[in-house]
Amino acid sequence: MKFIGILLFLSMQFTIFSTDDLDSLLGDPDSTVADTNEDDSLNLDGFLDQKDQIDENEPESEEAESVLDQILEDESAKVSIAYSIKAGVINSFLSSDIMSENYFTESYVFEPLLSNPVYFKIDLRPMSYLRFYTSVETRVDVDTVSYVTPEIDQLFLEYTISDMGEIRFGKQKASWGKALILENFADYASEIEDSISARLFFPVLNNGLSLYLYTNEELFHADVEDWKKIGLSALLDTAIGDYNFGFSARLERTEKAGFTGFVTTVLGFIDITSELSYLVSHESTYSDEISWLTSFLYEHPETGIQLGAEYIFNPSRLFMNDFKDTEFSHTAGLFLFSRKTRLFGWKTAAKWVHDFTQHSGEVSIAFSRGILPKVSMDVIIPVSYNNYVIEYEDVDLPGSSTSLILLFRLSDTFTF
Amino acid sequence: MKILVLLFLISFSVYAEDSELLAEIDSLVTFDHTDLSAQYDISTYIPGTGTRKESVLMFRRDAENKFVILWVGPDSKKGKGYLKVDNSIWLYDPKDSRFTASNVRNRLSDNTIRISDLEPLRLQNDYSVTNTEENIQLGAYNTTLLSLEAVTETDFPKRNIWIDENNLIRKIEDYSLSGELLRTAVIAEYTALGNKYAIKKVIFVDHLKGAEIDGRFTNERTTIDISRHSDKELPQMIYTKSFLERNS
Numbered sequence: 119m120k121f122i123g124i125l126l127f128l129s130m131q132f133t134i135f136s137t138d139d140l141d142s143l144l145g146d147p148d149s150t151v152a153d154t155n156e157d158d159s160l161n162l163d164g165f166l167d168q169k170d171q172i173d174e175n176e177p178e179s180e181e182a183e184s185v186l187d188q189i190l191e192d193e194s195a196k197v198s199i200a201y202s203i204k205a206g207v208i209n210s211f212l213s214s215d216i217m218s219e220n221y222f223t224e225s226y227v228f229e230p231l232l233s234n235p236v237y238f239k240i241d242l243r244p245m246s247y248l249r250f251y252t253s254v255e256t257r258v259d260v261d262t263v264s265y266v267t268p269e270i271d272q273l274f275l276e277y278t279i280s281d282m283g284e285i286r287f288g289k290q291k292a293s294w295g296k297a298l299i300l301e302n303f304a305d306y307a308s309e310i311e312d313s314i315s316a317r318l319f320f321p322v323l324n325n326g327l328s329l330y331l332y333t334n335e336e337l338f339h340a341d342v343e344d345w346k347k348i349g350l351s352a353l354l355d356t357a358i359g360d361y362n363f364g365f366s367a368r369l370e371r372t373e374k375a376g377f378t379g380f381v382t383t384v385l386g387f388i389d390i391t392s393e394l395s396y397l398v399s400h401e402s403t404y405s406d407e408i409s410w411l412t413s414f415l416y417e418h419p420e421t422g423i424q425l426g427a428e429y430i431f432n433p434s435r436l437f438m439n440d441f442k443d444t445e446f447s448h449t450a451g452l453f454l455f456s457r458k459t460r461l462f463g464w465k466t467a468a469k470w471v472h473d474f475t476q477h478s479g480e481v482s483i484a485f486s487r488g489i490l491p492k493v494s495m496d497v498i499i500p501v502s503y504n505n506y507v508i509e510y511e512d513v514d515l516p517g518s519s520t521s522l523i524l525l526f527r528l529s530d531t532f533t534f
Numbered sequence: 535m536k537i538l539v540l541l542f543l544i545s546f547s548v549y550a551e552d553s554e555l556l557a558e559i560d561s562l563v564t565f566d567h568t569d570l571s572a573q574y575d576i577s578t579y580i581p582g583t584g585t586r587k588e589s590v591l592m593f594r595r596d597a598e599n600k601f602v603i604l605w606v607g608p609d610s611k612k613g614k615g616y617l618k619v620d621n622s623i624w625l626y627d628p629k630d631s632r633f634t635a636s637n638v639r640n641r642l643s644d645n646t647i648r649i650s651d652l653e654p655l656r657l658q659n660d661y662s663v664t665n666t667e668e669n670i671q672l673g674a675y676n677t678t679l680l681s682l683e684a685v686t687e688t689d690f691p692k693r694n695i696w697i698d699e700n701n702l703i704r705k706i707e708d709y710s711l712s713g714e715l716l717r718t719a720v721i722a723e724y725t726a727l728g729n730k731y732a733i734k735k736v737i738f739v740d741h742l743k744g745a746e747i748d749g750r751f752t753n754e755r756t757t758i759d760i761s762r763h764s765d766k767e768l769p770q771m772i773y774t775k776s777f778l779e780r781n782s
Contacts, residue, residue, distance in 0.1 A: 165722040165737055166673025166704055172724050172731070249780070276780070281769045284776055293632040319776045324600070324619045326774045355633075355775065357622035362635045384621070384637030391635075419640055420742070458644045531609070 196241040198533040206231045206496075206525035210516055229513050231525065234258050237271065249276040286317040292330070294353055294366055296380055296393045296411055299451045299469055300428045303409040304378040304395045306351045306368035313349075323356040349373070360384055374399050374407065389415040408433055422457035448474035463487055471506075478504030478517070492530050498523040552663035555680075558701050562731050564654040569768040570594040570732060573606075574652075575759045578645040581752035582745040588643060593772050596654040600773045603642070603652065604781055611643075613782035617775055618649065624775055628782035633775055640689055645756045646717055646740035648689050655703075660686045661693065672696050675704055690716065702731060715741050727765040734760050 208229040235257045242250040253271040258264070274288030292307035302308075307330065315332035330351040349370035356364055363381040380393035390413070397407040413428040432447035453469040460466075464485040472479035482500040489495045498521075500508050505517030515521050571593045578586045589607040594600075600619045605611040613628035624633045640648050661682035668678045677696040684691045692709035702724055708717040718741065723734035736758050743754035771777055 162705070162718055162720040162737060162739060163673050165720045165735075166675055169674045170723045172726050278771065278780075281771055284771070284780075291631050293630070296635075298634075319774070321770045321774045321776075324598075325617070325624075326776055328776070355624075357619040360621045360637055362622035362624075362637065382622070382635045382637065389636050415636070417636075422641070422644065 194241075194243045196239075196533055198237075198239045198241075198531055200237045200239065200529070200531040201234070202527065202529035203234045204231065204511070204525055204527050206523060208510065208513060208515065208521055208523050210519045210521040212516055212519045227516055227519070231511055231513065231523070232260060233511060238268075247278040247280075249278075250274075251276070281321070283321065284317075284319040286319075287315075289314060290317065292317075292328075295378075296382070296391050296413065297428060297430070298413070298426065299453050299471060300411070300430050300449055301409075303411070303430070304366065304376075304380070304393055306366050306376055306378070307353070309349065310351070323354065324358065325356045326354075328353045328355075371400075387416060387419075389413075391415075417457075421459040423459055424453075424455045424457060426453045426455075427451070428453075446475075450474065460487075461485075473506065476504065476506070478502070478506035480506050480508050482508070489526075492528055494527050496523070496525040496527065498525070552666070552680075553658055555701070556658040556661065556663065559695075559697060559703060560655045560657050562701060563703075563733070565594065565596050565727075565730055565765060567597065568728075568765040570596070570727075570763070570765055571768060572732065572760050572763045575761070576643070576645065576647065576756060577759075578754065578756045580743075580745075580754050581747050586645075590642075592652055593768055594652070594654070595768070595773060598773075601652065602773055602777065604778065615778035615782065616642075616649070617773065617778055618653075619773070623649070624778075626775065626778040626782060631779070631782075633778075646738050646743070646754065647756060647758070650689050657682065657695075660684055660688045670696065672704055675699075677704055717741060725763055727763055730765070732760070732763045733758075734763075736760075 208231055210227040212226065235255055237253055237255050239253045240251070252273040254268045255271045256265050256268040259266050270289055272288070272290055274286050274290045276284065276286040278284045291311050293305060294307045295302040295304035297303065310330055310332050313332040315330050318329045320327045331348070332351070333348045349368060351366070351368045353366040354364050356362070361381055361383050363379075366378045368376040374397040376395060376397045378393060378395040380391065382389055382391040384390070391411070393411040395409045399406050410431045411428065413426065415424060415426045417424045428451045430449045449471070451469060451471040453467070455467045456465060464487045466483075466485055468483045470479065470481045480500055480502040482498065484496060484498040486494055486496045498510070500510070500515060500523070501520045502508050502515065502517055507517050508515045510523060571591070574590045574592055576588050576590070580586060587608065588605065588611055591604045591606055593602045600617070603616045605614040615626045617624045617626075621637055623636050625636060626633050640650065642649055642652065662685050663680050664683050665681035666678065670677050670679050675698045677698055680695050680697065682693045682695065690708040691711040692713065694707040695703050696705040698704050702721070704721055706719045707715060710716055718739045719736055721733055721736045724731045725734045738756045740754045740756070744752050746752070
């Protein structure tokens with residue numbers, strides 16, 4: 119915590135001028151700009167030297183409507199290729215308590231990291247109400263130096279029915295839920311990514327209602343008996359006054375049914391969110407589950423530094439038959455993220471996650487900066503304790519270790 | 535007693551007059567019965583660094599207190615968007631296809647522009663007039679200077695506004711509660727849409743940001759050129775999260 123406090127303090131020192139400095143530099147408010155800048159264009163009142171000739175009867179020209187036209191009525195076809203090459207190393211130093219258990223003979227684990235996804239995207243809008251979108255992912259297999267079989271990331275057809283709603287059919291993505299660094303337990307849309315789904319969207323109650331009817335893609339294989347895996351997810355997200363609130367639900371024949379309610383409001387300068395999820399089991403051998411997230415988010419208006427806290431309380435074992443050994447699960451997390459303020463030129467982020475049930479967790483700090491055009495360098499230092507396992511880029515870092523991840527990223531997008 | 539009643543009546547009449555004037559100023563730039571859409575080309579000069587440019591499309595429905603902002607440039611920000619309904623904002627980032635909700639976000643971007651700058655004026659609701667000075671020459675304009683103090687929670691507790699003969703605001707100074715000048719804005723051009731007015735060009739100077747260049751302190755300044763105004767009624771679908779997703 120002290121470390122995070124020092125970081126926050128240092129970051130603010132680099133960006134906020136003291137009042138004394140400003141007073142001496144700015145002088146009289148009305149003459150500030152003219153006095154301190156040689157460039158005449160900075161004399162604001164100079165912009166008013168000539169009277170504004172307001173055209174009182176400006177006709178509704180074609181140009182006047184074109185903002186909306188650009189969005190809704192223009193026919194367009196966009197093809198883009200995006201690549202992102204990441205190369206680096208993970209060097210994990212194991213703590214002495216793990217080494218003493220002889221799990222590892224070495225005091226450190228070394229893992230090279232390489233990922234090079236390439237996305238081909240096509241976005242066709244032949245008519246204002248019709249859209250076809252596909253995104254295909256491939257990558258180079260470094261061992262065989264050949265492209266692996268491309269995978270469909272998204273592929274859907276979308277139809278907008280004027281002001282009534284929207285239908286989208288195909289393979290698509292969505293993400294619900296409020297947790298940012300802890301388990302996002304209310305993301306009832308996560309399974310949509312691996313399925314074929316139809317989405318209906320209706321503009322109601324200040325925003326809208328999304329309905330997804332989805333099925334496992336194996337439904338289309340004749341020999342698969344898993345045809346019952348058809349699900350329905352719904353999300354209503356709206357706002358009234360200072361409150362953003364909503365409800366979501368998931369109904370599936372082979373999974374637990376889920377219901378979630380959430381509300382976000384503001385207290386002073388802090389966003390407060392509460393989200394409660396209830397999973398109902400179809401079978402008596404499995405227990406129902408409750409998860410409750412409470413989170414706080416503060417963003418400094420000048421520096422953009424975000425400071426957040428999340429806490430998840432999971433009293434699921436209340437529903438288990440063997441109530442004697444009830445243990446509630448608690449997880450908490452803190453994070454600091456600098457959206458625009460740099461620490462010695464580096465973007466900085468830090469997080470701490472602690473599982474109170476297992477008495478384990480991680481503290482991670484990350485730095486990132488551009489070093490060449492399109493190339494950035496990341497330095498990440500995750501420290502885990504009590505066998506807490508951190509996953510990074512599909513690599514499981516050993517529990518109770520301190521790792522140093524050095525990563526170079528080259529990425530770009532070409533649009534035609 | 536009579537004197538007290540007279541004083542009360544006079545101050546009430548002045549208050550009512552001021553309130554009426556603020557209502558008139560608000561009304562000229564508020565589109566109660568139509569939507570407003572426009573393109574904002576925002577150019578921020580950061581001393582010692584250079585000029586950063588971005589473009590957003592803005593769709594506003596004042597009667598329902600909602601608006602949508604969609605970034606169309608530069609490429610690094612293209613597809614990002616805000617949907618604001620009452621005091622809630624949904625932020626959409628196409629990189630992770632995810633919305634985050636916030637009630638405290640008040641900046642449009644990494645510059646001096648507040649989200650409230652894009653919203654309809656609510657001077658009558660948010661401020662009371664503490665002082666009025668007439669016949670102040672501001673460039674070519676004969677203006678009236680109104681000193682305002684916030685009566686609700688707003689971005690700026692104190693403001694000075696200069697209004698021209700048509701009651702259009704030409705200059706604003708925004709102050710902190712302690713009286714420190716935070717920002718100055720000059721509205722150089724308006725365009726008329728029916729009997730309403732929309733801003734065409736506005737220049738902001740941020741008095742808290744800047745850098746010393748050749749021994750002189752230069753403030754960060756942001757110029758917004760607003761074009762392609764339209765008061766055409768827009769579909770309800772525009773003011774939804776789905777619209778942002780679709781156009782990301």
